[in-house]
Amino acid sequence: xxxxxxxxxxxxxxxxxxxxxxxxxxxxxxxxxxxxxxxxxxxxxxxxxxxxxxxxxxxxxxxxxxxxxxxxxxxxxxxxxxxxxxxxxxxxxxxxxxxxxxxxxxxxxxxxxxxxxxxxxxxxxxxxxxxxxxxxxxxxxxxxxxxxxxxxxxxxxxxxxxxxxxxxxxxxxxxxxxxxxxxxxxxxxxxxxxxxxxxxxxxxxxxxxxxxxxxxxxxxxxxxxxxxxxxxxxxxxxxxxxxxxxxxxxxxxxxxxxxxxxxxxxxxxxxxxxxxxxxxxxxxxxxxxxxxxxxxxxxxxxxxxxxxxxxxxxxxxxxxxxxxxxxxxxxxxxxxxxxxxxxxxxxxxxxxxxxxxxxxxxxxxxxxxxxxxxxxxxxxxxxxxxxxxxxxxxxxxxxxxxxxxxxxxxxxxxxxxxxxxxxxxxxxxxxxxxxxxxxxxxxxxxxxxxxxxxxxxxxxxxxx
Amino acid sequence: xxxxxxxxxxxxxxxxxxxxxxxxxxxxxxxxxxxxxxxxxxxxxxxxxxxxxxxxxxxxxxxxxxxxxxxxxxxxxxxxxxxxxxxxxxxxxxxxxxxxxxxxxxxxxxxxxxxxxxxxxxxxxxxxxxxxxxxxxxxxxxxxxxxxxxxxxxxxxxxxxxxxxxxxxxxxxxxxxxxxxxxxxxxxxxxxxxxxxxxxxxxxxxxxxxxxxxxxxxxxxxxxxxxxxxxxxxxxxxxxxxxxxxxxxxxxxxxxxxxxxxxxxxxxxxxxxxxxxxxxxxxxxxxxxxxxxxxxxxxxxxxxxxxxxxxxxxxxxxxxxxxxxxxxxxxxxxxxxxxxxxxxxxxxxxxxxxxxxxxxxxxxxxxxxxxxxxxxxxxxxxxxxxxxxxxxxxxxxxxxxxxxxxxxxxxxxxxxxxxxxxxxxxxxxxxxxxxxxxxxxxxxxxxxxxxxxxxxxxxxxxxx
Numbered sequence: 001x002x003x004x005x006x007x008x009x010x011x012x013x014x015x016x017x018x019x020x021x022x023x024x025x026x027x028x029x030x031x032x033x034x035x036x037x038x039x040x041x042x043x044x045x046x047x048x049x050x051x052x053x054x055x056x057x058x059x060x061x062x063x064x065x066x067x068x069x070x071x072x073x074x075x076x077x078x079x080x081x082x083x084x085x086x087x088x089x090x091x092x093x094x095x096x097x098x099x100x101x102x103x104x105x106x107x108x109x110x111x112x113x114x115x116x117x118x119x120x121x122x123x124x125x126x127x128x129x130x131x132x133x134x135x136x137x138x139x140x141x142x143x144x145x146x147x148x149x150x151x152x153x154x155x156x157x158x159x160x161x162x163x164x165x166x167x168x169x170x171x172x173x174x175x176x177x178x179x180x181x182x183x184x185x186x187x188x189x190x191x192x193x194x195x196x197x198x199x200x201x202x203x204x205x206x207x208x209x210x211x212x213x214x215x216x217x218x219x220x221x222x223x224x225x226x227x228x229x230x231x232x233x234x235x236x237x238x239x240x241x242x243x244x245x246x247x248x249x250x251x252x253x254x255x256x257x258x259x260x261x262x263x264x265x266x267x268x269x270x271x272x273x274x275x276x277x278x279x280x281x282x283x284x285x286x287x288x289x290x291x292x293x294x295x296x297x298x299x300x301x302x303x304x305x306x307x308x309x310x311x312x313x314x315x316x317x318x319x320x321x322x323x324x325x326x327x328x329x330x331x332x333x334x335x336x337x338x339x340x341x342x343x344x345x346x347x348x349x350x351x352x353x354x355x356x357x358x359x360x361x362x363x364x365x366x367x368x369x370x371x372x373x374x375x376x377x378x379x380x381x382x383x384x385x386x387x388x389x390x391x392x393x394x395x396x397x398x399x400x401x402x403x404x405x406x407x408x409x410x411x412x413x414x415x416x417x418x419x420x421x422x423x424x425x426x427x428x429x430x431x432x433x434x435x436x437x438x439x440x441x442x443x444x445x446x447x448x449x450x451x452x453x454x455x456x457x458x459x460x461x462x463x464x
Numbered sequence: 465x466x467x468x469x470x471x472x473x474x475x476x477x478x479x480x481x482x483x484x485x486x487x488x489x490x491x492x493x494x495x496x497x498x499x500x501x502x503x504x505x506x507x508x509x510x511x512x513x514x515x516x517x518x519x520x521x522x523x524x525x526x527x528x529x530x531x532x533x534x535x536x537x538x539x540x541x542x543x544x545x546x547x548x549x550x551x552x553x554x555x556x557x558x559x560x561x562x563x564x565x566x567x568x569x570x571x572x573x574x575x576x577x578x579x580x581x582x583x584x585x586x587x588x589x590x591x592x593x594x595x596x597x598x599x600x601x602x603x604x605x606x607x608x609x610x611x612x613x614x615x616x617x618x619x620x621x622x623x624x625x626x627x628x629x630x631x632x633x634x635x636x637x638x639x640x641x642x643x644x645x646x647x648x649x650x651x652x653x654x655x656x657x658x659x660x661x662x663x664x665x666x667x668x669x670x671x672x673x674x675x676x677x678x679x680x681x682x683x684x685x686x687x688x689x690x691x692x693x694x695x696x697x698x699x700x701x702x703x704x705x706x707x708x709x710x711x712x713x714x715x716x717x718x719x720x721x722x723x724x725x726x727x728x729x730x731x732x733x734x735x736x737x738x739x740x741x742x743x744x745x746x747x748x749x750x751x752x753x754x755x756x757x758x759x760x761x762x763x764x765x766x767x768x769x770x771x772x773x774x775x776x777x778x779x780x781x782x783x784x785x786x787x788x789x790x791x792x793x794x795x796x797x798x799x800x801x802x803x804x805x806x807x808x809x810x811x812x813x814x815x816x817x818x819x820x821x822x823x824x825x826x827x828x829x830x831x832x833x834x835x836x837x838x839x840x841x842x843x844x845x846x847x848x849x850x851x852x853x854x855x856x857x858x859x860x861x862x863x864x865x866x867x868x869x870x871x872x873x874x875x876x877x878x879x880x881x882x883x884x885x886x887x888x889x890x891x892x893x894x895x896x897x898x899x900x901x902x903x904x905x906x907x908x909x910x911x912x913x914x915x916x917x918x919x920x921x922x923x924x925x926x927x928x
Contacts, residue, residue: 003501008494009696017488024481028666030472034768034785035777037467067531067667068695074684100694103684196696202492203531203667203698219683220538220567223787230564231532232473232660234667237701304498313499321498323687 001311002354006197007149007177007290007345008315013199016244020201023236031233032224041235048242055245056175056191057183058208064225065206065238069176069194070100072205075217075228076172076190077104080141081113083214084170088138089113094126094145094155095333098174101143102329123282124153124334132163139169146178150317150330150343151281152290154178161187170213177287180248181256189213195241198248199348203234204241251348256288259346262355263291266344273363278441280336290345292317294331296438297370297407298340306365307342312358317341319402319430326429327402337437338430339403340366377407391420398454402430406438409460413444418462421447427455435460465775466818470661471613471641471754471809472779477663480708484665487700495697496688505699512706519709520639520655521647522672528689529670529702533640533658534564536669539681539692540636540654541568544605545577547678548634552602553577558590558609558619559797562638565607566793587746588617588798596627603633610642614781614794614807615745616754618642625651634677641751644712645720653677659705662712663812667698668705715812720752723810726819727755730808737827742905744800754809756781758795760902761834761871762804770829771806776822781805783866783894790893791866801901802894803867804830841871855884862918866894870902873924877908882926885911891919899924 003011027044029037046060053060066072081091093105095117105115116134118126126144135142142164147154157173164171170189178184180198184191190213195204207228209215215228222230248255271277276296295303300318307314315321317328318341327338344358393416397405405426413422424435432449435458439446447459467475491508493501510524517524530536545555557569559581569579580598582590590608599606606628611618621637628635634653642648644662648655654677659668671692673679679692686694712719735741740760759767764782771778779785781792782805791802808822857880861869869890877886888899896913899922903910911923 001500003493003499005494005497005499005501008497009492012488012492020488021485024476024484024665028473028476028660029467029777030469033469033472033777033779035467035469035772036465037469037777067535067698070686070695071531074694078683100684100686103686107684194696196492201488201698201700202696203701205695219542220564220571222534222564222567230538231534231669232658232666234531234665234698234701236665237667237698308499313493313497313501315497 002350002357003313004344004346004350004358005313005315006347007343009196010199010347012201013244013247015247016200016240019243020236020240023239027235027239031235044239045233045235048238051242051246052206053208055179055183055249056193056206056208058191058210062210063206063208064228065204065233066229067203067205067231067234069192069197069205071229072192072194072207073098073100073174074104076192076207076209077101077108077141077143078218079209079215079228080170080172080190080213081108082216082218084140087140088136090116090136090139092116092118092131092134092139092142094118094120094131094143096120096124096148096150096330097143097145098149098176101174120333122334122336124148124151124280124330125282125285126155126160128156128159128163131160132167135164135167135169139167141172142169143172143174146173146175146184147287148281148330149177150328151292151334152287153282154285154287158185158187161185179245181252181288182249195237195244198245200241200244201237203237248348255348259350260288262346262350262352263289265355266291266359269359270362273359274366276441278337278437280331280334290343292341292343294337295340295342295366296337296441297373297403297410298366299369299373299403300339300341302369303340303342303365306369310361310365312361315343317343319428325401327433332433335433335436337434337441339406339434373403373407377404377411391417393420393422395422395424397424397426397428397431399427401428402434405431406434409435409438413460413462416462418464420462422460422462424458424460425452425455426458431458432456466814466821467777468808468810468822469777469779470811471807473660474663474811476665477708477711479711480664480704483707484700484704487703491699491703495699508703509697509699512703515706515710516670517672519647519713520643520657520670520672522655522674526674527670527672528692529668529697530693531667531669531695531698533656533661533669535693536656536658536671537562537564537638538568540656540671540673541565541572541605541607542682543673543679543692544634544636544654544677545572546680546682548604551604552600554580554600554603556580556582556595556598556603556606558582558584558595558607560584560588560612560614560794561607561609562613562640565638584797586798586800588612588615588744588794589619589746589749590624592620592623592627595624596631599628599631599633603631605636606633607636607638610637610639610648611751612745612794613641614792615756615798616751617746618749618751622649622651625649643709645716645752646713659701659708662709664705664708665701667701712812719812723814724752726810726814726816727753729819730755730823733823734826737823738830740905742801742901744795744798754807756805756807758801759804759806759830760801760905761837761867761874762830763833763837763867764803764805766833767804767806767829770833774825774829776825779807781807783892789865791897796897799897799900801898801905803870803898837867837871841868841875855881857884857886859886859888861888861890861892861895863891865892866898869895870898873899873902874906877924877926880926882928884926886924886926888922888924889916889919890922895922896920
């Protein structure tokens, strides 16, 4: 039963399991104590720190273990912002950061700070120039992921780091998705990672802060982990995290070649096998194991459910799979289709057969979902009795959720002459993203969005 | 090799180990995902929450898992204070709370809040009346431990909870030390615990917040654990924590009887075997497995080192064992001797032989430490050529650390007549506690402390 959601959580690496078991016996005591059990725990903690620091590319005393990647990000951002409070309270982040970064940024705004969110291109990458333009005199910190957890696109970290260095602004790199594949390019000031993303156990993150970076931990004082991660160390898990990071790194090059070939197969074959699909993310500068695509006229939640029934575990950035019914902020920032979105992220052991099996079932499942939606959607509605001229048509989809507005748009567009317009009334957040994306895919013109009493009015001109 | 520091970290319970291993295979995926691996993880998480809530005595939806007991305390205090911000910013804590509570209180003060620290009696217990008197119109929260981690004294939680309820003030109970032994008495509003204190793994704390208690989580938003504990759930460890809490509870009554008898033996025998010892903490209302005593004229760090060499792992609240060279805040608040302090906390498997072995080596080790200190301390100094009258003497111990000032005091007291005084000049923080404690133990009069150019001048009157 292939599990294709390594970007959410990788199955435990065998080395992590072995190390965890060994450390349960040797590493349960308090490493701050001076008796033998404490000294043994301290030795394990020190060795784990050495190993993780080497993998990260920093000194052991620059690295602290946190209770999760999210905590590493939260503590890294709040500590760096507080450490440079005198410089100012401006924070720069990319628009496609992990939610932990964006939530920390919102929290900073709630406390009176200001935040610039740097836009990305259609591949999901920031432009170093645009990122640099967001830096100000009062910028205390900049944050950029090493690679996108949703679409796999690698960011130009080295270039952005150089620009930040010139501007005297520390750069925090969220390396959660890429640490398994190699060290982050030089130039970062702070770095965050998460063990369960590389095959380590849950409950361990890491935060590296370069010597010389001003850093003031926030919240109640605590003597553990240099005052940067309060609470008793999650020691056996830390040992397992460090051991598995070494192990996955040793295998990274070989695994990357294999998985990149499998991902290439998905990138190539899915658009051939499934009509009306958009594969998103940079085709070259990307993580080796991750690919994301979106399917027009498909309800993402239903597709995920069907894939699960067929034995494939994937995730999605479609609005219908989110508790807030908004599409993924990453797809939104990229301006790409969000409906029928599927993220495939392959764990290390994925075989050719797994991927072939996926490619074998996907077309039928997508077709099935489309058929059901087509059947349940009303027949091409007759044009509203609106006072609009003949070559335009108003389509009322208020109250209908993704992908229905786009399905209905596709049905009615033939009802206006080439050059005519369809105005789609919609209060669905996903329509704002998916109607323009549909236009780009179907070579129609997205004229723009107009205000409406409820929701928005999306104007589409028929070109073909 | 007996380990006698269960209050710092209990060795992993066999049930915790089994549950952890099972959950590593079943519970590594993201419980927020809807595919089968995610659903399996969710089932494990839900079952763990049910089990832990039953043990705590709350509803499952009132309980969240945090990454440590410290985090549970920090989040509980900050969330409750923010939730009742409109009432005021006054916080009441006992003076003997765990450092995580006291650090959270200091952090609250740093942010402009006010804190009352309720004193304790010589057994380490608060008086419900005195605690109640600390509550004010603007008190947002009160905190009281269920039992002391340092001296084992149980607090009058039920009485204090009743008083808090009458005053409309929520009570947070830090139950880290007592959860293994039974549920906390009714009446708490928030409750914090720590798995590695009950034989569960590191990396898991729990925070229960009663329905109806105003609570506003602080810091960046996060959808996990009801927004109260950001970061990917430490799932296999959570499963192990809940399973081991059930297991230790099932064995608690029998274990308590056995360990209480062993602790009683230590409480009785140590003062018989070792001269000049003070056993501290309430003799009756106490945790079953924990006893603390202090030895006059002994350097705690050396004694711990000697005990470790003899195979016994214990901890100490002496100033020489603290990085800040201050005695334990708990012993200080109790006003009891801190020098030569030893805390013995027995894990479940402790045998009669372990305790007998400890009682067999302790007297010789204490005598050895005393002998070495005696030898290294200067001979009884001749009275300073001070202009003071004959029946008084000034003893300059400036620059000397615990237990030297007390050792020198004991040496010179015979040099003044009964009714005369010795004035001890000392800049050692521990002397402030230990000189009065010495006077009480040796039936001399502690007249008081006078200001001095450096440190303080402690005036002692010879009574016998």
